[in-house]
Amino acid sequence: MHSPHTSITKDTFDWLTRAYGLPGGYSHFDSKESVAHEVFTDKVLISTAFLNFASYELAFHQNQLIIKKTRLDNYKLQDDAVLITDEMEQEDWEELDIRWQEMVYALRNREKLQQLTNARDLLEQLFYDIFEETAAEQYIARLPKVVKPIVPHIWKELETALQGANNLIVCEWNELLDTALDDLNALAPLQTAGISLQAPAPEAYEMIFNNTEDAGKGILDFLNQQLEVHELKIAALGEVLDEYQAFACLPTQDLRLANAMTRLDELCLVCFF
Numbered sequence: 001m002h003s004p005h006t007s008i009t010k011d012t013f014d015w016l017t018r019a020y021g022l023p024g025g026y027s028h029f030d031s032k033e034s035v036a037h038e039v040f041t042d043k044v045l046i047s048t049a050f051l052n053f054a055s056y057e058l059a060f061h062q063n064q065l066i067i068k069k070t071r072l073d074n075y076k077l078q079d080d081a082v083l084i085t086d087e088m089e090q091e092d093w094e095e096l097d098i099r100w101q102e103m104v105y106a107l108r109n110r111e112k113l114q115q116l117t118n119a120r121d122l123l124e125q126l127f128y129d130i131f132e133e134t135a136a137e138q139y140i141a142r143l144p145k146v147v148k149p150i151v152p153h154i155w156k157e158l159e160t161a162l163q164g165a166n167n168l169i170v171c172e173w174n175e176l177l178d179t180a181l182d183d184l185n186a187l188a189p190l191q192t193a194g195i196s197l198q199a200p201a202p203e204a205y206e207m208i209f210n211n212t213e214d215a216g217k218g219i220l221d222f223l224n225q226q227l228e229v230h231e232l233k234i235a236a237l238g239e240v241l242d243e244y245q246a247f248a249c250l251p252t253q254d255l256r257l258a259n260a261m262t263r264l265d266e267l268c269l270v271c272f273f
Contacts, residue, residue, distance in 0.1 A: 007097050010060050012104055017041055020107065028103055031240040031270045037103055046099050051075045056088075056096050067096070110268050116149040122266055123147055123157060129260035130250055135165060151268045155239050158269070162237075162248050166191075170246045173216050176223065176234075177205065184223070184234065189249040193230050197223055216241075220273050233257060235273040237264075 016039055020026045025038035025045070035047040043059040054071040069088050072081040088096075113119065120143055127136040139161040147157055162168035166188040171180040177199055185196050200208060200222055208218040216236070223234045231253040238246045250257050264271045 006065065006093065008058065008065055008100050010063055010065070013044065013058065013060055013065075016044065016104065016107070028107065029240060030099060030102060030106075032102060032272060033099065034241060035099075037099070046096055046103075048095055048099065050095070053083075054086075054092060054095075056092070105265075106268070109265055110151075113149045113151075113266065113268055118146045119149045119154050119267060120145070120147040122263055123154065126158070126260060126263035126267065127161065129256050129263060130248075131161070131165060139164065151239050154267050155269060158237070158267075159246065162246075167248050168237075168246055169248075170244065172244055173219060174209075176219050176247070177208070184247070184249075187249045189232055189251070193232065195227065195230055195232075197226055216272075224273060233273050235271050238270055239268075241270055241272055 020028070020039045021041040022039070023041060025040050028037045028039060029035075030037060030047075033047075033049045035049055037047055038045040043057055046056045046058065048054045048056075050071070052071040052075045054069060057068040057070070059066050067088060069086050069092060070083055071086050073084045074081055116122075123143060124136075124140050127139050130136075131139060142161070142164075143157060147154060159168065166186070169180060169183045169187065171183070176184065181197060181199055184190065190197070199205075204222065208222060209215050220234055220236070227233060227249075231251060232249050233252050234247055235250050235257075236245050237248055250260060261271050
């Protein structure tokens with residue numbers, strides 16, 4: 001299918017396939033959707049988290065973007081469902097644009113990060129965004145002089161600081177509204193503000209897990225509605241989004257969370273709420 005207006009340009013496509021394309025496909029994990037995209041030397045396969053497993057194969061022919069969409073004919077048939085080709089609909093164009101932009105943005109950020117010799121300055125700026133000034137200076141003083149611009153190393157330094165501030169828990173997503181709720185309430189920002197998060201009523205609980213396309217987002221929305229007046233927000237942090245996830249309580253006042261998200265993007269770390 002030929003494309004209507006889209007953000008996918010041939011220049012970006014050429015850069016992506018030249019820089020990352022492999023004959024057998026280079027896998028890029030989309031941490032926000034928990035899906036993998038594949039970059040080949042002559043095409044790109046974008047996956048989605050849609051129930052019908054829709055995916056989009058992109059290629060250019062004579063400067064024209066050609067898209068082949070495939071999906072399950074009936075996802076409710078599970079293992080008996082058949083993969084078919086289909087026409088692009090409006091939600092497909094929207095999702096494709098989002099997933100493409102997210103991938104390009106993440107890969108360009110990773111390239112910028114790898115060009116650094118030391119990620120310490122970015123971490124220092126992040127610490128001032130998420131900790132009060134005195135605490136930030138304390139945790140900055142504990143950073144090594146050189147923080148290698150490698151994502152697992154960067155995450156380890158942030159994780160250590162958050163643990164030191166009593167502002168990190170690690171659990172499965174569905175535990176946030178159950179067994180991990182007491183752990184959330186024990187986080188330092190909530191204790192300081194005198195806040196006690198409440199579990200949802202049975203009806204709300206069912207709605208979160210059964211009636212939302214993204215249960216994880218529904219869980220965090222339910223918790224963060226209780227924190228909005230206190231200018232705090234529970235966020236998932238880490239190298240990727242996973243079933244077993246780290247969570248912290250971050251300040252939102254004076255654009256601190258917005259600034260923190262910019263730094264986290266630059267450090268190729270995930271922040272989801």
